[in-house]
Amino acid sequence: MGLLNSFNSSTNFRMKKVIKKHPLAIRWFHWINFPVLTVMIWSGLLIYWANSVYKISVGNTTIIKFFPKGFYKALNVPFHLAKGMSFHFAFAWLFIINGILYVAYTIFSGEWRYLLPNKYSFKEAWQVLLHDLHIKKYQPPQLKYNAAQRIAYTAIFFMGMGSVLSGFAIYKPVQFSWVAFLCGGYEAARVEHFILTIGYVLFFLIHIFQVIKTGWNNFQAIISGLEVIKPEKQISTNEQA
């Protein structure tokens, strides 16, 4: 018995328990999407500048102006409408193709099971939020993604669809008049396209914050695919399972 025990522990010492978190395809889609979406947002900004009329105001007081002069100047935005359009209408294809492949893969591989919110997700997402804000200690159990992630990553899929649809409504409002109609008209489509873009930027900021907060083991899984299960986590996993 004693011999066996020592053998086991030495094996454990040389072995790592890992979970295959992100399949290779999803890692590719993720890392292609990041620069492509960045180019889309940047080129979209160059286009938006030419008629930058949106703002949030209460009464006659402007709270946020999209965007202030200094912001444009810092990013070298002014007078690049043509450049913005040429990049936007080329990279849009990459964004669409990558998006379609990602969704198709998620459906056919069964990964959607870990991604779509279920009947517990909305309650759990609230608990996750309270936990993340250090209000509550309790953290609901999770599979690949927690409930808040499920909702966020499913929302981002619908946001992508919305961007493509509203994009086509702006791009060809006569030929795709039914898409423009679905969006509530040409002007509405332009507003929606803009709001969704602001949404990506906010998503990105929260995403980066969470990734940094969660740490290296989680981050490297989107590169290597593997996440190491630490011994103490293993125990709690067994308990929960």
Add this chain to the structure above:
Amino acid sequence: MSRHNFFDKRTKEISNSSYRRKMIFSFLIFAVLVAAGIFAWKWLNHQPTEQGALKPLRKTLEANEKILQSTFDTSKKSKVYTEKDAVKNVRVNGLVGMEKTIDTSTWRLQVVRAAGDTLKLSLDDIEKLPKVHVIFDFKCIEGWSQVTHWAGVPLKTFMDYYHLNTQEKMNYVGLQTVDKKYYVGIDMPSALQSQTILCYEMNNKPLPMNQGYPLRLIIPVKYGIKHLKQLGTMYFSNQKPPDYWAERGYDYYAGL
């Protein structure tokens, strides 16, 4: 799927050394990909420009145009509005090629039927043709739009009336301002769409000078850059006629 299944299916034990090997391998591949991405971006931005746009992007714009033109349906019209939707203060944009005054007693629309065969028409000649009103959401490539009210003769009616049948079979119409400083090219299907008019009235009055008096193009299936003002010369071609904004990096087609 239960929680248990997820962890069972995806969890395995691997040795430290094979874990380390896997890590180094994935990060190496990742670094190569990042480098490739940066290289591709630099390469793209150092490509020569063609008509004001980087060559690969210009080729993509042309491919987009081909795809979208093949699905273009002339029966699809820009949404029609009523007179009360139309704004009174119509935005003025684009001053290239605009003269301060034009004398319509000497102004003639020059329709080049073929080299050395030019039809010269007065404003009266054009105004006596059937007039249609077009009230639509005028869209500027900058992003703003405005419901505006125009009237004139449909280009198709005009071309039929002057027996420009062989010209209708050509690929493009070219237009130039009186001083030839602004010029556009338009694909024939869009030019012959029923809402495309040679326009001489705005809000039931003759065109103001800054809106293109005496004659301009109104083509609701295109961005405003194609709605050439102070029309002087019209010609036909199977090759793309020069286009002022397309030479400055914009999409040639500019169709909606």
